[in-house]
Amino acid sequence: MKETTRKILNRLFERFSKLNNCEREINNSVEMIVDCYKNNGKLLICGNGGSASDSLHIVGELMKSFILPRKLKNEYTEKIKEMFPENAEYFIKNLQGTLPAISLVSETALTTAYSNDNSADLCFAQQVLGYGNNNDIFIAISTSGNSKNVIYASQIAKIKNMKVISLTGRNGGKLKEFSDININVEEQETFIIQEYHLPIYHALCLAVENEMFGDDN
Template sequence: MKASTHNAITTLISRSPVLAPCEPDLTAAVEALIATYEHHGKLIACGNGGSAADAEHIVGELMKGFLLPRKLGADWQAKFEAACPASADYFLKNLQGTLPAISLVNAVALGTAFANDQAPDLVFAQQVLGMGNENDTLLAISTSGNSTNVLYALDMARAKGMRTIALTGRSGGKIASEHRADITIRVPEDETYKIQELHLPVYHMLCIAVEQEFFG
């Protein structure tokens, strides 16, 4: 891990000292994401309600420049000039390097069809079954730690050999008590909105750290 990557963790703790007890799990989560991207994997995120919005937010920070410009290099210039010369300059000016990530919360047609035909609480698990690979990481967000569809998504990710990270509140719920995730970041709050207020700086830090690692 680069020094600049580790600085993202220390900066988070200095700005939000309440998160200091989470530091070992924060470090483990950053290391897991670095390993994912080093092995050409992707992040898959899921959650319900406000946590669904957080899953989308995370994808937005990873799939384009967050704090860094992520300019594409000469290798991409050569590929663009060979494949689509008329678009090459425009692509190089505007496109940015990515950290591949997808959210499971917006598959409306699939989700409604599967919920109607099969089992609503398996809708995330079905998507992990179809899209998850061994080098991927599932980031499962549940303020209570008890969201059934998130629990099943974690189970499916384990069955597929994926890394798993959970974001929860203080208790961790079933995710923590049943050890459903490899890494569980339990922010020290109990009310849903207060948990969500701490989830935001945590996942911003994760995005900053991996961006520093690969584009810093």
């Protein structure tokens, strides 16, 4: 891990001392996600309610520049110049390197159709079955750790040989049983747990971006 990445994570723990109990899990999550991206994997993310919003938020930080410039890979810029010279300057100036991530809550037509025709609590699991590959990571967000649709999706992720990182609260609930890494905030009230989840995933996104696009120093 880069020294600059360690500084990002240390700043998180300095600002939110409550999260010191999660330090090992957060550090390990960064390493797992970086390894996923280096092996051409992607993240699948879901949750309910406020956690659904969090899943969309995470995608927004990963699929475009968060705080660092993200130059396109040389192989892309060369192909752009060769194949579309009339648009090359515009593409290269504006397009950014990505960290692939999909929120499973955003497919409104799919989730409503599946929920209407089959079982609503399997709508995330169905998407994991379709999108998931063995180099991917499933990020499961549930403040209680007991959301059935998130748990079912985690179980399908395991049969797809995916890694599972969960963000939970209270005692981690049943979800922790199906997680390779469980980042658990030891609070009881939902809104407080969510208030801690946000700086956690911001730090994860910052750290991963720094590992993938930042300077080596």
